Amino acid sequence: MTESHAHSPVTEEFIAEWRNASYSCFSSGHKFCREVCPVMQVTRNESWTPTAFHANVVAMEQGELTVEEVAEDYVNCTQCGACELRCPNTLFTGDFYRFRTRTVDLVKQMRTLAVDNGVHQPGYRRWNMLTDERTHEPVLGEVPVSQEHVRDWSAGLDLPIGGETILFVDCEAAFYRTSVPRAVAQILQRAGYEFGLMREQWCCGGPAAEMGYRDQARRFAEHNLADWRASGVRRVLVLDPHDYITFTEDYPNFFGDDYDIEIVLVIELLAGLIEDGTLRPEIPVERTITYHDPCRLNKRKGIWQEPRQILRSIPGLTFHDVDHVTQWSYCSGGGGGLPVEKPELTAKISASRLDQAAKLDVDTLVSACPWSERPLSEAGDARSVDVVDIHELLAESLGIEVGGSRGGGGGV
Ligand code: SF4
Numbered sequence: 001m002t003e004s005h006a007h008s009p010v011t012e013e014f015i016a017e018w019r020n021a022s023y024s025c026f027s028s029g030h031k032f033c034r035e036v037c038p039v040m041q042v043t044r045n046e047s048w049t050p051t052a053f054h055a056n057v058v059a060m061e062q063g064e065l066t067v068e069e070v071a072e073d074y075v076n077c078t079q080c081g082a083c084e085l086r087c088p089n090t091l092f093t094g095d096f097y098r099f100r101t102r103t104v105d106l107v108k109q110m111r112t113l114a115v116d117n118g119v120h121q122p123g124y125r126r127w128n129m130l131t132d133e134r135t136h137e138p139v140l141g142e143v144p145v146s147q148e149h150v151r152d153w154s155a156g157l158d159l160p161i162g163g164e165t166i167l168f169v170d171c172e173a174a175f176y177r178t179s180v181p182r183a184v185a186q187i188l189q190r191a192g193y194e195f196g197l198m199r200e201q202w203c204c205g206g207p208a209a210e211m212g213y214r215d216q217a218r219r220f221a222e223h224n225l226a227d228w229r230a231s232g233v234r235r236v237l238v239l240d241p242h243d244y245i246t247f248t249e250d251y252p253n254f255f256g257d258d259y260d261i262e263i264v265l266v267i268e269l270l271a272g273l274i275e276d277g278t279l280r281p282e283i284p285v286e287r288t289i290t291y292h293d294p295c296r297l298n299k300r301k302g303i304w305q306e307p308r309q310i311l312r313s314i315p316g317l318t319f320h321d322v323d324h325v326t327q328w329s330y331c332s333g334g335g336g337g338l339p340v341e342k343p344e345l346t347a348k349i350s351a352s353r354l355d356q357a358a359k360l361d362v363d364t365l366v367s368a369c370p371w372s373e374r375p376l377s378e379a380g381d382a383r384s385v386d387v388v389d390i391h392e393l394l395a396e397s398l399g400i401e402v403g404g405s406r407g408g409g410g411g412v
């Protein structure tokens, strides 16, 4: 038995909040979650599992461990949500178990607790410092990021600033994979859908929240909401699944009933525009594809049908889909700050995802998440599988030359 630890008041508060959920997991101990966890799949490290993430809280409550001792383990999570879907405690919600499993929230809150106790991961600290300086995420590698260039991706598209509906473009797409927002903007223009760009867009704040820098996340959210209000924005179109989580989960938590902005996922909007005949993809795209469900759409939000509706509307595609259960267990490794601290794990998870795609005998893996597309593309290059964004594929079938860059450079 180790010496019992005293906790700070903020740690005591955290333990009180998570005690029941953690005991519920610890006493169940079935560990069904482990095999769908992308980090566990590539590391087999028992300390980096949803089970361990709960057991640590039990040990902290018992005075056996401190936040300083466990904080680093919580880096090993992409916040994909697969464990929550697989956990029987989730399935029995409202039945004989009292608590739904909320592992993603637990990981986020443990990271926040670490920061509140002065425990920082070096990569996270640097990332958030740079984001604070530049008002945008540094974006991995040598991509130049600054406020004055956040709208560069839209050069030549003649998009207005402001209006009731604006398109929010995440940092990776705005500065690195500019072909994605260019595809989205031009498809919406083709459909005659009116929208503008934000007056002064900052990072959504979601990554800071994911890494535990909650105060910074809130400051960024306050800036963006104030900017929306000042220019009369009522509706925000979102092309990135991470932003979608931030705007539909973090912002309502920050602002409560005062938050009255409608958030629209572009994938859902486009599926509707195809269904009602406004958009007619007619040019055949001769590829054999499978689809990578972004974790934050299918596992976190239950959105898996609309992207498939879009893909099935594109002539020429041969679609080898995965089954509904299997789609829950895949991840690119690109989320939850994992590439910032552990790029080697992200690369392994992406490689494993591409191995699964290659088994389906496809030449293309279609993604709907700009943050996944960089690590997936790197893994795809080694396997001769092309990684293509769903919006770009739709644009091609509509005869739109999107321009932009699929990897830095910001060229148009
Ligand atoms: S997270 Fe769920 S499945 Fe995993 S060990 Fe805990 S209770 Fe069991």
Ligand code: SF4
Residues within 6 Å of the ligand: 036, 037, 038, 039, 040, 049, 050, 076, 077, 078, 079, 080, 081, 082, 083, 084, 103, 104, 107
């Ligand atoms: S959210 Fe995903 S990465 Fe994190 S513990 Fe659960 S399954 Fe593993």
